Amino acid sequence: MKKEFIQAIQQAPKAVHPEGQLKLVIFDCDGVLVESEHVVGEVLGEEARKYGWNITGPEAHQLFSGVQLVDIEKEIERHVTTPLPLHWRKHTHDKIVQAMYHDIHKMAGVETILQTLKDFGIPYRIGSNSSLEEMDIKFATAKLTHWFEKDRTHSGCDMERPKPFPDLYLYAAEQEGVNPEDCIVIEDSDTGLKAAYDAGMVxxxxRDLDKPAPNYKGLIRVQTLDEATNFIKDVLQTQKGVKN
Incomplete structure (x- = not known):
């Protein structure tokens, strides 16, 4: 195991400690399971430009990764002179949903990590600020539907407080019947990272290592899902009572 992983484990919750036991992995959706955020960014960039905020799709992607439409609406209104239309969120959600039928791909290594968890008998769930409708379409377009059960997919849209609050991840752990400190979350956004950290989860x-990230204690940084798979395998193989 890499030296930096060992140092992070020492500061992380017990799910990754040799004397602990990993009981649940929770995946964010966009940027972790599917490549879709570029599509959302283009829609949001187009919407922002329509009302007078001149940002590109990639800039919108960077600004709004992991952020719900209610907060995106407020941010756009901060940069334009008039309020957005009454039904802007529904209109934009519908545009995003339609865009999800095209140009969505599975992330490299996603099926390998899911199969590895199945082989080790480790359950997994999904926790995303995307709506359940959006996730269903993304998984269908990326041909990943067969990996996910509907009652194990959770949306921040159904929470009173979505990410960056920890409620969504705490709910997923509660549904599995496990403690937060026995969970690993796999995220790509600062919003989701804060939610996981505040939930008390690893x-x-x-994210590419040359890109900045918040300095949270015990944070495990990887550039690919294959690295995440190898890290989880190493953790499981060191924990008592867990056998491949």
Whole structure:
């Protein structure tokens, strides 16, 4: 195991400690399971430009990764001179949903990590600020539907407080019947990272190492899902009572 992983484990919750036991992995959706945020960014960039905020799709992607439409609406209104139309959120949600039928791909290594968890008998769930409708379409377009059960997919839209609050991840753990400190979350956004950290869970951050990240204690940084898979396998193989 890499030296930096060992150092992070020492500061992380017990799910990744040799004397602990990993009981649940929770995946964010966009940027972790499917490549879809570029599509959302283009829609949001187009909407922002329509009302007078001149940002590109990639800039919108960077600004709004992991952020719900209610907060995106407020941010756009901060940069334009008139309020957005009354039904802007529904209109934009519908545009995003339609865009999800095209140009959505599975992340490299996603089926390998899911199969590895199945082989080790480790359950997994999904916790995303995307709506359940959006996730269903994304998984269908990326041909991943067969990996996910509907009652194990959870949306921040159904929470009173979505990410960056920890409620969504705490709910997923509660539904599994496990303690937060026995969970790993795999995230790519600062919003989701804060949610995982405040939930008291280990977070694996999937992001290029040359890109900045918040300095959370115990954060595990990887560049690919294959690295995350190898890290989880190493953890499981060191924990008592867990056998492949």
């Amino acid at each position: 977070c694996i951050l999937l």
